[in-house]
Amino acid sequence: MRAARYYDRKDIRIEDVPEPELTPGTVAIDVAWNGICGTDLHEYLEGPIFIPPAGSPHPISGEEAPVTLGHEFSGTVTALGEGVDDLQIGESVVVEPYIIRDDVEVGPGHSYQLSDDMNFIGLAGRGGGLAEKIVVQRRWVHPVGDIPLDEAALIEPLSVAHHAFVRSGAKAGDVAVVGGAGPIGLLTAAVLKAYGLTVYISELSAARKKAALETGVADEVFDPREVDVADKVRELTGAGADVGFECSSVPVVLDMLIDAVRPGAVIVNVSIWSYKPEVDMPALVLKEIDLRGTIGYANDHPAVIKLVQEGRVRLAPFITARIPLDELVSGGFDQLINNNEEHVKILVNPNE
Template sequence: MRAAAFYDKRDIRIVDKPVPEPKADEIRVKVEWCGICGSDMHEYEGGPHGVPTMGHPGVHPLTGKTALPLVLGHEFSGTIDKLGPQADTEKYRVGQRVCVEPIITCGQCKLCRTGFENCCPKMGIIGVADDGGFAEYALARQHRVHLLPDNVSFEIGALIEPLCVAWHAVRQANFKMGQTALVLGGGPVGLAVLKVLHSVGARSVYVSEVADARKVYAKKSGATEVWDPREVDVVQACKDRSPDGLGVDVSFDCAGVPASIKTAIKAVKPRGTILNVALWDRDVPVSLSDITAGEKVLIGTACMVDDFPAVIQAVSDGRLNTDGLITGKISLEDIVNDGFEAIARARDKHVKILASPVKR
């Protein structure tokens, strides 16, 4: 099969690989579309980071993967192509349209057994800890394979995973209907959080973003107001817009720069909640006094757990709007130039580029 294999920083090659065989309860998916994620870009531009090459960070405890090359891609949809010998043939059949929840977990530890599989100490991601969706075929265990309703296209199917990341962040925040939020960063994750917040009845969602193209996307995605933090005092603006002058109920840092997390902490009202959605590769100084003084709550969010069915339903019945999230559809054969390099050249102009191994 054709696959985009990650060999090293800025070295992805389209190669021929054997079609993988599903073992035990695994299901083989014939990939239709797979989205390029910011974390894929992170590997491509500066990696290897998360992928398990020897020493970076070693053998993955669940997949046994030890060395590059590795097929990236964890946001994919497709059709069931083959079932492993122990897969549930009542529930899954060849030809069903599906998307894949890419988390790989041990299933044994206390966290896995109590519903917090996304916090499993051994957790890995398909497309990071093992071969993923930038290929003609990919494997996943059956409980990670979710059926797509007829009215959810394969393209939207490839968006379910990033939407679940946003959905889970909003769930972690305990966000309630009628509350207000500040989203820092109008990239793919920030826009997804914005859309999810609208779908659950946010009163106002403000977005802080510096890039012009992203400001436009945020406005189109329904941001109440979009502020450039170089021109607007975002903390003061949040206070000015709130009836009691105290700030927003919840802030979501999707930018992951020192200024954004500081603003996120200061912009929420006392007893408000700050969600750190961004992935960090460095430590940043923040004022913990700003959290202590007003009994603010700073929360992390890791991937997703049990979010796929709810997000698929919300997309299918129209509550969760996905307009404008897909900004490019390319062939897998062109993924380096038209995908990774295109994003590297003009990151702000793209939200989600999808790649397909299917000749169209």
């Protein structure tokens, strides 16, 4: 079967690899769609980050570069390993793409995303969504019912956004300011609106500002070249926003959020940083701001799938292109790097 293999920075190759083997307790899936994630772009431009470099195998998967990419994917169940009796052949599913130790508890209340040596399918091995087929442990497979498979490929990043919302402690009626209207910023805003928050977004890109307003995930969008975003938020709220979400990995955006939230507010960092930014610690201290990290998700997928099934989050408007596997770099990575203002989520069909 064909797969996109990561060798090193700016070195991704479409290759033929053996089909994965079905084993007890696993599920075989034909991949339908895989979304290109911001993490994939970081790996392509600056990595390896999550990907274990050649010569340094991951302690759980035992794999190292080259690895098959892709962790935002949907597909159809084609075979069930021994002991798996609660799924059906032909069922539409998504995968919660974790690599964690077998003895780590994953039920409600368990923070398995923080377990030792945690990593992700499609980054640290065990196949990936940028391949025709994949076999995964049953515990990571989530049925999606009648959600279209292209939209279902966005369940994974939507779960990242949902986990950030959970981490924030925000509630209906609160005011949120989101820094950055890239894919994760827009999906974070979508989750916040679904739970009844007022949402303001700071964004430079005309296309992304338009997407935020047309999809209804933002009450207002502010361009920091045209207005002081923090002043505008205070003008609208009085003391400032109740919660902020950093979704850009840009230092000036983090500064804006610290300025824009009220004293005692929470800021959640959602983005992946490839370097250590400066943080305005005096303002953080004087305003008693709670700056929180977030990584991945933990038991968020069921709630997110329900949000989509109930129509509280619409995913179709965020899909801006669909490409075959052979165009992964030219039509996917290059577009998101050089023409990112025109795209939110590019989906790849590994079977084309």
